[in-house]
Amino acid sequence: MERGAIDVADLNGPFDLQATVESGQSYLWNRADGGTYGDARAYGGDEWYETVVDPIPGVTDERVVVRVRQRGGARDGTVEWESTADAVPLLTHLLRLDDDLDAVLDATPDLPLLNRAYDAYEGLRLTRDPTFPCLISFICSAQMRVARIHRMQRRLRETYGDVVELDGEPYHAFPTPAALAARTEGELRDLSLGYRAPYVQRTAEMVADGEARPEEAADLEYEDARDSLTRFVGVGDKVSDCVLLFSLAFLEAVPLDTWIRTTIADYYPDCERGSYADTSRAIRDRFGGEYAGYAQTYVFHYLRSGGE
DNA sequence: TATCCAAGGTAAGTT
DNA sequence: AACTTACCTTGGATA
Numbered sequence: 001m002e003r004g005a006i007d008v009a010d011l012n013g014p015f016d017l018q019a020t021v022e023s024g025q026s027y028l029w030n031r032a033d034g035g036t037y038g039d040a041r042a043y044g045g046d047e048w049y050e051t052v053v054d055p056i057p058g059v060t061d062e063r064v065v066v067r068v069r070q071r072g073g074a075r076d077g078t079v080e081w082e083s084t085a086d087a088v089p090l091l092t093h094l095l096r097l098d099d100d101l102d103a104v105l106d107a108t109p110d111l112p113l114l115n116r117a118y119d120a121y122e123g124l125r126l127t128r129d130p131t132f133p134c135l136i137s138f139i140c141s142a143q144m145r146v147a148r149i150h151r152m153q154r155r156l157r158e159t160y161g162d163v164v165e166l167d168g169e170p171y172h173a174f175p176t177p178a179a180l181a182a183r184t185e186g187e188l189r190d191l192s193l194g195y196r197a198p199y200v201q202r203t204a205e206m207v208a209d210g211e212a213r214p215e216e217a218a219d220l221e222y223e224d225a226r227d228s229l230t231r232f233v234g235v236g237d238k239v240s241d242c243v244l245l246f247s248l249a250f251l252e253a254v255p256l257d258t259w260i261r262t263t264i265a266d267y268y269p270d271c272e273r274g275s276y277a278d279t280s281r282a283i284r285d286r287f288g289g290e291y292a293g294y295a296q297t298y299v300f301h302y303l304r305s306g307g308e
Numbered sequence: 309t310a311t312c313c314a315a316g317g318t319a320a321g322t323t
Numbered sequence: 324a325a326c327t328t329a330c331c332t333t334g335g336a337t338a
Contacts, residue, residue: 024316142317148333149316194331199318236318257316275325300316 001167002086006079006097008072008123013101016123017070017079020095021049023301024146025246026127027137027153028174032067037150046071051094052157052164052173053130059093063173065166066090074123084166096125109288113267114295117302126297127246131214132207133174134247139199139234141242146304148192155191156180180204199234206232218248223277225250237276245293254284254296259303 008015021029022037031037032048048069055061066083068091081087092098101123108114129137136156141149153174160175160183180188181204188197206212212232217225225248229240241255254260256276264271264283271282287295 138316139318141315143315143330144317144332145315145334189331192332194333195318195329196331230318234318238317242316255316258314259316304316 001082001084003080003082004086004088005081006088006091008070008075008077008079011097011101012099012103013105014074014123015070015077015079015095015097015101015125016074016121017049017068017095018047019121019124019301020127023121023124023297024149024304025242025297026129026134027150028129028133030154036147050171052161052171053090053094054173054176056090056093056130060085060090063162063164064090065164065171067166082166084164093128096128099125101125104291104294107288107291108295109286111286113263113299114287117295117298120302120305121298124298124301126251126294128249129247130174131243131247132177135203135207135214135229135232135235135239135243136174136180136200138239138242138246139203139232140193140196141239142196142234152191152193159191175204177204177208181208196234202233203235214243215248217244222250222252226253237280241280245297251291251293252284252289253293254280254287256280256283257300259300260296263299263303 029049029051032050046069048067050067053064055063062085064083064085066081066087068079068081071078081091105118137149137153140152157172157174160179161172163170164173180200183201185198185201188200193200214229217228220228225244226237226240229235229243238255238257241253244250245253245255256279268283268286271279271286273279273282284292
């Protein structure tokens with residue numbers, strides 16, 4: 001086992017591990033105390049988070065188990081890790097530790113709601129989730145609460161994911177496309193996926209058969225990329241935007257979920273334009289364009305956690 | 309205890 | 324292209 005630590009002070013801007021992992025953008029981490037996302041009351045403050053990551057070109061050539069926790073604050077704390085390999089490049093990639101968060105804030109419009117959200121969760125960063133697990137996670141997110149989406153992904157991992165060890169302890173990788181494609185709708189319904197079960201199976205089949213690769217969207221212009229991902233079953237504009245923002249580095253994407261739609265109605269009613277594409281464009285401009293997705297994620301987490 | 313309702317929407321069918 | 328409606332499941336609110 002390898003161990004190490006990253007000083008937050010060495011990053012460009014603050015970092016808050018819990019806010020980043022539990023803000024509803026990634027469902028691929030387990031908290032070591034077994035707590036589900038959004039269960040902040042039970043959070044000890046420096047709990048370990050654990051995940052298994054399949055090879056990512058340019059980041060890691062092997063499947064890696066990584067555990068991570070943060071001690072101290074969002075500006076002066078330390079990020080400790082244990083892993084089957086050197087986890088610094090991987091954590092930098094997954095948690096966007098290479099973003100200049102102070103620069104993102106500087107580029108964000110001076111709007112009262114955004115200011116409150118940024119102040120409330122200083123150090124929240126976007127993620128770069130592995131694409132296939134991210135796609136499945138957000139197909140499962142339809143009409144679902146954050147804690148339950150997390151529970152579904154955990155059950156998928158524990159039921160159909162490969163076991164990988166770290167220091168003698170077992171961890172579950174996310175199921176491969178082939179592993180999910182081989183399941184029946186009924187088997188997936190048994191994991192409480194409900195009507196999403198056939199969507200997950202058929203999308204996994206498309207990826208496993210090589211009919212379409214979600215990663216290819218990364219090479220397209222933003223709105224073309226959004227259209228491209230909707231070819232997968234169970235993926236509409238909103239889920240597509242989530243995958244673009246949380247996995248494929250389209251930081252301008254603003255997923256129009258129920259929270260953001262309420263926000264638009266309450267704070268920026270002039271941005272409501274009828275269609276998804278037009279409303280999306282309007283709120284994206286209001287949130288500053290290039291990093292509008294950062295603003296969306298702060299607002300989502302802030303409102304959902306009870307701010308206002 | 310029973311019933312209702314909303315939860316980070318999408319697909320399929322209808323105008 | 325815009326507008327309905329059905330869809331699994333569950334935790335929390337209401338009666």
